[in-house]
Amino acid sequence: MERQLLTREGHHDLLKEMDHIRKVELPKNVQDIAEARAHGDLSENAExxxxxxxxxxxxxxxxxxEEILSIAEIVHPLPEVGEKVVFGCHVTVFNPDNDEENTYQIVGQRESNPTMGRISLSSPLGxxxxxxxxxxxxxxKAPGGERILEIVSVE
Structure with a gap:
């Protein structure tokens, strides 16, 4: 598996998800198994x-x-991002086709969620x-054809 680039927030979210599985979901599931086992014949017990x-x-x-975190590289934002688009920064672009502005954060594949404005650095737009x-x-080149955007701001 190739290295996974993560923002600090993405790393924190993965640790939080692991903690939730270990402390909440697995113990609840163990309890569910015990309750289902108490119902008797396991061969026909759907629960x-x-x-x-x-x-x-x-x-x-x-x-x-655990595997993702073992190969993850946490990329900290540069002290002064400046004007250039880099991993972890927020970019506002203007689309002249629909006269709209959208803001995206450049993240790794694992954190990518276009509906939340988080795009992968390996995507065509990224x-x-x-x-x-x-x-x-x-x-x-987007799935719908070539697109042209203008960069309004980089933060």
């Missing part, structure tokens, strides 16, 4: 089988998070933005 399946899913999720400055026009 028991569902709880055991849930335990497998939680354990797999926990292993996945790649087009990296290294550019306020006022630059960028062109990139």
């Amino acid at each position: 028991y089988h569902a709880a055991k399946e849930r335990q497998s899913i939680l354990s797999a999720k926990l292993r996945e998070l 790649q087009a933005l990296l290294g550019k400055e306020e006022g630059d026009e960028i062109r990139f």
